[in-house]
Amino acid sequence: MFDVDVRKKSNFNQNSTKKKHSHFDKKTKTIFAVCLSIFLIVFLVFYVFNKNKEEDYKDIKENKKEFLVYTKYKKTNTNYKIFVPYVNIQSDIIKQVNKDIDLFTEEFISAKKCSIIYEYSISGIILSVVVKVIDYTTQYAPDVYFRSYNINLSTLEVISDEALLGFFGTDYNNVEVLISEQFKLYHQEIVEEGYYHQDECNYNCFLNYRGIDDYMDNVVFYVKNGDLVAYKSFVFFSIFGEEEYFEDEDYEFLIVKTDKN
Secondary structure, three states: OOOOOOOOHHHOOHHHHHHHHHHHHHHHHHHHHHHHHHHHHHHHHHHHHHHHHHHOOOOOOOOOOOOOEEEEEEEOOOOOOEEEEEEOOOOHHHHHHHHHHHHHHHHHHOOOOEEEEEEEEEEOOEEEEEEEEEEOOOOOOOEEEEEEEEEEOOOOEEOOHHHHHHHOOOOHHHHHHHHHHHHHHHHHHHHHOOOOOOOOOOHHHHHHHHOOOOOOOOEEEEEEOOEEEEEEOOOOOOOOOHHHOOOHHHHEEEEEOOOOO
16 A cells, blocks of 8 residues: 555665764754744743833833832721722822722721722723722612723823713713613523512512612723723612622623724
C-alpha cells in the first residue's frame, strides 16, 4: 500500500551523522531565537500595557497612588459590611460628587444594621459608580437604595441621565417599557414555579407587594462594562415567600447591550 524506502545503516557514516546533528542544532537555535524574540515582544507589550495602565488618569487623579475610585471608609467587623467610595479625581465638580456620596451614606454608616457596597466601571471615557445601601432596620423587609454617578473623564463633568440615555440611543419611555417587561417576566416565573396561582395574586397584586407604583421611581443608570443598565429598588418579600426566588442581580435591568467586538 505504501512505498517504503529502506536504507541500510552503512549509508549513514560518521560525517553524515555529524552533518545531521549540525543541522539539528542550527534548527534548534533558530527555534530558540524565535521563541526568545516572541517572549521578549510579549514581555514588552505586557510591560508597556501595564505601565500605561498604571499611568492612566494620573493627570486627573487627586491621589496618584490610589485607584480612580477607592474605599474611603470601611467597617468590616460586623455582619453588616460598609464600604464607602471616593472618586479620586481632582475637580471641583467631583468634589461635589464625593460630598453627595457622603450625604447619601452618612445616616446609614452610624446605623447598626445597614450595609453599604459599591462598584465602578470604566467604559471608554465614561466612569460609572453605583452605591448600594441595604437597610435592615425596617420591621417587615429590608429597604434597598441606589445612587449612581456617571462622569465624563475627558471633561470631568457629570453626565446627566438624559445625555447618557441619548448617548446610548434610548430614552425614558424605552427604559420604562424594558423595566415593565422584566417585572412581568418575574411575575410569570414566580407563578410557574408555584409560589402562588395567577388567581391568588395577579400582576397588579405582584406590583403591590413589590412596592411599585411607578416603574421609573428611584431608577438610576450605570454603565457596566460598556452596557447601559438601570438599577431599581423594590421589595423582595411578601406573604408568599418569593424572596427565595429573587437574587441581588434582579435589581439590575439591562437597557442597552453594546457590541464589544
